[in-house]
Amino acid sequence: MTNPAPHRIIFANEKGGTGKSTCAVHFAVALASQGWRVAGLDLDPRQRTFHRYLENRVSTAKRRDIDLPTPIFEVFEGSTIEELDAQVARLSEGADYFIADTPGRDDVFARHLATSADTLVTPINDSFIDFDLIGQVIPRRFRSCAPAFIRS
Numbered sequence: 028m029t030n031p032a033p034h035r036i037i038f039a040n041e042k043g044g045t046g047k048s049t050c051a052v053h054f055a056v057a058l059a060s061q062g063w064r065v066a067g068l069d070l071d072p073r074q075r076t077f078h079r080y081l082e083n084r085v086s087t088a089k090r091r092d093i094d095l096p097t098p099i100f101e102v103f104e105g106s107t108i109e110e111l112d113a114q115v116a117r118l119s120e121g122a123d124y125f126i127a128d129t130p131g132r133d134d135v136f137a138r139h140l141a142t143s144a145d146t147l148v149t150p151i152n153d154s155f156i157d158f159d160l161i162g163q164v165i166p167r168r169f170r171s172c173a174p175a176f177i178r179s
């Protein structure tokens with residue numbers, strides 16, 4: 028019998044610096060600490076914040092000779108959706124949760140994973156600059172009246 032697909036949690040917001048990687052790392056480590064099998068994928072091969080954090084966690088555990096619950100983790104460095112799907116499927120085998128951290132830009136791979144998320148997490152800073160990227164705001168009523176921009 029095959030294992031059920033893991034619950035997919037995708038962290039995405041094309042605005043940079045909103046806390047995607049920080050949240051993804053903490054969710055992944057918290058779930059692993061509760062005993063869940065967690066697989067993580069970093070979709071930002073340039074910054075690789077998520078990957079670097081977990082690499083450092085592994086090396087700290089080795090250096091101190093301690094057991095730290097840690098997800099399995101990889102970086103996506105492919106160039107096609109098919110490669111992404113294959114990597115996600117491989118990483119997901121036997122996992123209870125699949126977590127993806129995505130880059131702070133409009134990214135075709137982030138969009139693809141966002142559409143398959145069981146839980147989509149979009150961290151946002153409480154600044155008007157951040158809100159303005161999501162929707163146009165009516166100044167007097169402070170309500171959004173339209174998306175900031177329509178994508179094709």
Ligand SMILES: Nc1ncnc2c1ncn2[C@@H]1O[C@H](COP(=O)(O)OP(=O)(O)OP(=O)(O)O)[C@@H](O)[C@H]1O
Nearest residue numbers: 042043044045046047048049050076129130131132
């Ligand atoms: N809850 C928080 N409170 C205060 N600072 C935070 C919080 N979450 C993240 N930060 C800080 O905000 C900065 C950006 O965080 P992070 O790198 O996680 O954002 P990001 O959305 O992944 O950025 P990017 O779009 O560049 O990938 C970092 O300096 C981080 O330490």
Ligand SMILES: [Mg+2]
Nearest residue numbers: 047048076129
């Ligand atoms: Mg990041």
